[in-house]
Amino acid sequence: MIIFILLSVLVIATQIFSDGAKAETKKPSPLVMPAKVIEFVDLGLKNAAADLNWLASIQYFGDWQDDDYAKLTAYIKATNELDPKFSYPYAFGAIILPGLGKTNDAIAIAKDGIANSDPDYRIPYYLAVTYFLNKQDYANAAYYFDVAARTAGAPDNVKAISASFNSRPDLRAQSIAIWTSIFENSNDEVIQERAKAYIIHYEILNILEVAAEEYKNKTGNYPANIEDLVTAKILTAVPKDPFGFTYLIDNDGRARINQ
Amino acid sequence: MKNVLAIAKNTFRETIRDRILYSILIFGMLFIISTIFLGSISLGEDLKIIRDLGLAGIYIFGLIITIFLGTSLIYKEIEGRTLYIVFSKPVGAAQYILGKFLGLFTSVVLTILIMSVLYLAIVAAKGGGFDYFGLAAIGMQILELAVFIALSILFSTFSTPLASTLYAILLLFIGHSLPMILKYALKSSVLFKYFAYAIYYILPNLEKFNLRNIAVHGILPNGLAVFSAVAYGVVYTIIILAIANYSLSKQEV
Numbered sequence: 001m002i003i004f005i006l007l008s009v010l011v012i013a014t015q016i017f018s019d020g021a022k023a024e025t026k027k028p029s030p031l032v033m034p035a036k037v038i039e040f041v042d043l044g045l046k047n048a049a050a051d052l053n054w055l056a057s058i059q060y061f062g063d064w065q066d067d068d069y070a071k072l073t074a075y076i077k078a079t080n081e082l083d084p085k086f087s088y089p090y091a092f093g094a095i096i097l098p099g100l101g102k103t104n105d106a107i108a109i110a111k112d113g114i115a116n117s118d119p120d121y122r123i124p125y126y127l128a129v130t131y132f133l134n135k136q137d138y139a140n141a142a143y144y145f146d147v148a149a150r151t152a153g154a155p156d157n158v159k160a161i162s163a164s165f166n167s168r169p170d171l172r173a174q175s176i177a178i179w180t181s182i183f184e185n186s187n188d189e190v191i192q193e194r195a196k197a198y199i200i201h202y203e204i205l206n207i208l209e210v211a212a213e214e215y216k217n218k219t220g221n222y223p224a225n226i227e228d229l230v231t232a233k234i235l236t237a238v239p240k241d242p243f244g245f246t247y248l249i250d251n252d253g254r255a256r257i258n259q
Numbered sequence: 260m261k262n263v264l265a266i267a268k269n270t271f272r273e274t275i276r277d278r279i280l281y282s283i284l285i286f287g288m289l290f291i292i293s294t295i296f297l298g299s300i301s302l303g304e305d306l307k308i309i310r311d312l313g314l315a316g317i318y319i320f321g322l323i324i325t326i327f328l329g330t331s332l333i334y335k336e337i338e339g340r341t342l343y344i345v346f347s348k349p350v351g352a353a354q355y356i357l358g359k360f361l362g363l364f365t366s367v368v369l370t371i372l373i374m375s376v377l378y379l380a381i382v383a384a385k386g387g388g389f390d391y392f393g394l395a396a397i398g399m400q401i402l403e404l405a406v407f408i409a410l411s412i413l414f415s416t417f418s419t420p421l422a423s424t425l426y427a428i429l430l431l432f433i434g435h436s437l438p439m440i441l442k443y444a445l446k447s448s449v450l451f452k453y454f455a456y457a458i459y460y461i462l463p464n465l466e467k468f469n470l471r472n473i474a475v476h477g478i479l480p481n482g483l484a485v486f487s488a489v490a491y492g493v494v495y496t497i498i499i500l501a502i503a504n505y506s507l508s509k510q511e512v
Contacts (some may be wrong), residue, residue, distance in 0.1 A: 044435040044469040048315035051308050053303070058302055085476045088304050118476055189301035 029067040030060060032074040034080035042082075042203035049146070050083035061190070073097065073105040080112065087113060087120035088188075095182075095191060098134040106130050114147065121154035122186075129178055130218070141165070157181040176202045197242035204239045206254035208247055211235050222249050262350050263358045270362025274328050275369075283327065284370050287320030291377050294462050298385070307475060313378040314393055314471045318400050321371050324433065327413025327477055328366065330423035332359055334378045337510060352507045356500055358413065392474035399485075401490040403468035406408075408430075409499035411462070416506040429471050433458070434465030467491055 033053075042049040057075035076093040080086060080221065090113025097106035109129035128144035131137040143163050148154055149162035161177055174201055183195035208226065211234045214224045218232065226247050229235045241247070246258040266309060274280060294312040298305030375397050382390045414423035432441075437459050444455030468487045470479065479485075 039439065040436060041432070042435075043319075044430060044466055045311075045315045045318070046474055047472045051297075051304075051311045052306070055297060055301060055308075058300065083472070086304075086307065087429065088302070088307075091301070190302060200424040 032071050032078055035078045046082045050079050050086055053079045055091055069100050085118045087117040090117055091126050091129040092124035094130055096132050103134045119152050121148045121151035124148040155185050172202050199240050203256040212249045212253045222253050262354045267361035270359050270505045271365045276368040281317045283324050287374050288377055292317040306385050310475045314396055317374045321404055323434050324370050325367050326424055326427045329363055329408050330415050331416025331420040333415040341376055344381055353504045359412055367404055368401055392477055395479055396470040396474040399468040399470045401467055405496050406463050406492055413499050413503040416503050434463045437464045438466050461496055
């Protein structure tokens with residue numbers, strides 16, 4: 001009995017030790033199996049293989065990675081090579097990859113999705129957002145907003161945004177409207193978090209501009225830095241940007257990211 | 260016909276009493292239930308995951324049951340010499356083979372139906388309504404399993420269960436890879452091209468029965484494609500059963 005207890009304690013101790021050692025070692029970048037290899041062994045269950053690959057992509061994205069998410073594009077492409085009609089990975093790639101510095105990958109994936117997948121307004125919609133925000137390519141953004149609006153199942157607010165996009169009275173207001181519609185229409189927590197972060201980011205810029213105008217009315221000049229707004233008791237604290245950026249007010253009173 | 264039905268009924272009873280069949284069926288049902296969890300971590304693509312993996316689960320566990328039961332079906336009667344008792348009565352080898360096929364086919368269809376009811380209930384509960392397309396895919400799957408049952412019976416007339424299982428698994432992989440093999444062979448040498456054509460037409464092309472990948476996207480092939488797949492399955496099964504009959508007749512019974 002004592003030997004049994006000692007052996008059990010030894011098993012638990014070695015498990016705790018090996019878990020601790022695993023946490024300290026760097027996680028290797030995973031191998032993404034090419035779709036052609038999977039097709040040889042999947043017994044015709046391409047969709048199921050694509051779904052399992054998609055679940056692996058989500059786990060890869062959701063876990064801390066030492067490789068700067070270098071394999072995310074490969075994961076998404078492999079998923080859609082196995083099941084070209086699976087629409088969501090295309091949309092996910094279109095909206096997430098630009099934030100990882102892979103805007104061109106996002107555009108290529110989204111265009112592939114528009115050509116091959118089941119009709120899904122999210123793919124052209126997120127592609128339009130990428131062109132608008134990451135490429136400042138307003139012509140392509142307008143085109144793909146229109147494609148999204150004409151796709152079956154597009155919500156009314158997406159159609160409204162597409163219709164108003166060409167007038168563009170204020171790009172920041174457009175951006176807030178776009179991200180608000182993405183937040184409201186998505187069931188994906190990852191995308192909702194990203195949308196919320198963008199909305200907060202743009203709202204902070206609006207708040208800083210209003211505060212800067214108030215500062216100018218008081219002192220005759222725009223503040224040299226954001227902390228001056230706190231000193232002047234116009235703001236209680238410097239707002240914290242969800243992306244970690246810091247801000248400045250330019251000579252025209254516009255709030256910008258401090259690059 | 261009376262002999263065929265009697266053998267079929269007996270085979271059905273025998274297979275249904277096998278406890279390992281129930282274990283495999285329970286694992287199959289647990290797998291189908293687990294697709295609910297997998298769907299929940301798919302970032303909003305629950306229904307697609309449930310349908311794809313559910314249909315895959317019905318197929319794989321149906322295959323496991325088929326191969327497990329079919330590859331030992333006749334072999335154990337040959338080894339146990341109980342086959343002598345059957346042939347001492349006025350029962351021909353063809354009646355025996357057909358009876359075994361129908362009995363095992365009924366058992367496999369019953370297990371597929373049980374898993375299908377669970378699958379359809381989960382899809383409906385998740386807001387997918389009644390999955391007519393999935394049902395069509397399961398229908399073609401049953402035809403594919405009929406071909407496999409015939410092959411398993413053929414192997415069991417001359418081979419041990421282990422070897423029969425290996426042959427069945429090999430044919431499973433080849434059967435699903437035939438279109439791909441032919442596609443690559445067309446770019447190769449003439450000799451390999453004709454070899455690929457030969458195996459493409461001789462070995463069972465299991466991709467003909469595969470509607471799973473398109474059914475989930477709400478697509479079905481046209482009537483002519485379905486008719487030709489059904490005709491292919493029926494004729495291929497008859498040919499395999501005829502070869503099994505010949506193989507059994509050659510046994511020293």
